[in-house]
Amino acid sequence: MEELRDTIASARKIVVKLGTSSLVDGTGALDPAKIDRIVDAIEGRIARGCDVVVVSSGAIAAGMAPLGLKARPRDLATKQAAAAVGQIHLAQVWGASFARYGRTVGQVLLTQSDAGSRERARNAQRTIDRLRQMGAVPIVNENDTVATSEMRFGDNDRLSAIVATLVGADALVLLSDVDALYDINPADPRAVRISDVRTGSDLEAVQAGDGGAFGTGGMAAKVSAARLAARGGVPVLLTAADKIEEALGAAQVGTVFHTRPERSLSAWKFWALYAADAEGVLRLDAGAVDAVTRGGTSLLAVGITGIEGEFHAGDIVEILGPDSAAIGRGEVAYGAAELAGMLGRRSDELPEHQRRAVVHADYLSNYASRL
Structure with a gap:
């Protein structure tokens, strides 16, 4: 396990995924202070010679307050309207935070249809790679303004796993509001922390829940995404956003998901199985x-x-x-x-x-x- 954590800590190209709950305050509005702390940690990792791609949730939540919405919308049209407003605000907050370091961000909005087309997936890969080469940080999100209920990634956890394999990342860091994977709800005193996952048998006793008030992922989605990325040959560290400094440092926190080289898929086979239409x-x-x-x-x-x-x-x-x-x-x-x-x-x-x-x-x- 320590060897894998060292590998994640020294990875030269990583994808960092942030859930909505990691970016908003108690009312569901974007919290610039939270985002500043995240950016500080990411910049620290970049300073060590690492390329970072951010997969950020939060567009729908960011659009709720400006539109006067008190609860996360349920119908598709209102979700898309909130995302249309929120994507602008979300990009502005990310941009302002990275600007403190003189760094530019680029917004990359993807749908399942984009990933499902080999040509469009390659175009997305080239865009992300070029942004990194030019010193900008790609901020990737699902394009909720045009995605239909039938053609969605489902959550940004899955999107992050697909992006990690698409760009050939050396590691995926999944950040949410839970410090690690537990066999049952971590609020239960009987919960047992799981430090590493090597095979599906390590998850047989795990009962993972759904998303919270402002998000859609939940632990079940994160476990599924972590296993997906590992199948594509990308190791995963899952922990809480408030441990981002440790996660992007020595990686001695959270739960790690091991790859199995003998079962890892080539980039093409991964795309065909999990992204292609x-x-x-x-x-x-x-x-x-x-x-x-x-x-x-x-x-x-x-x-x-x-x-x-x-x-x-x-x-x-x-x-x-x-x-x-x-x-x-x-x-x-x-x-x-x-x-x-x-x-x-x-x-x-x-x-x-x-x-x-x-x-x-x-x-x-x-x-x-x-x-």
């Missing part, structure tokens, strides 16, 4: 499911029992078993119209131009080997 579905028989989940095996037409959607060659498709259980995802080599006539046929029964794999092993990722 799936354009269709392939349904497999039991034999094909067994072959795919063992890993290293390409998917052939003989094991496919059905298809759904109007996908084209090169699209990402969802792969389901005979019981509709999600098996994985992959890049399909044929369009739906052509593939429809190939289903269930052995390669030697197909014409020469259709004998290549439907999904090559290099472009197929399954859910079986989760952290």
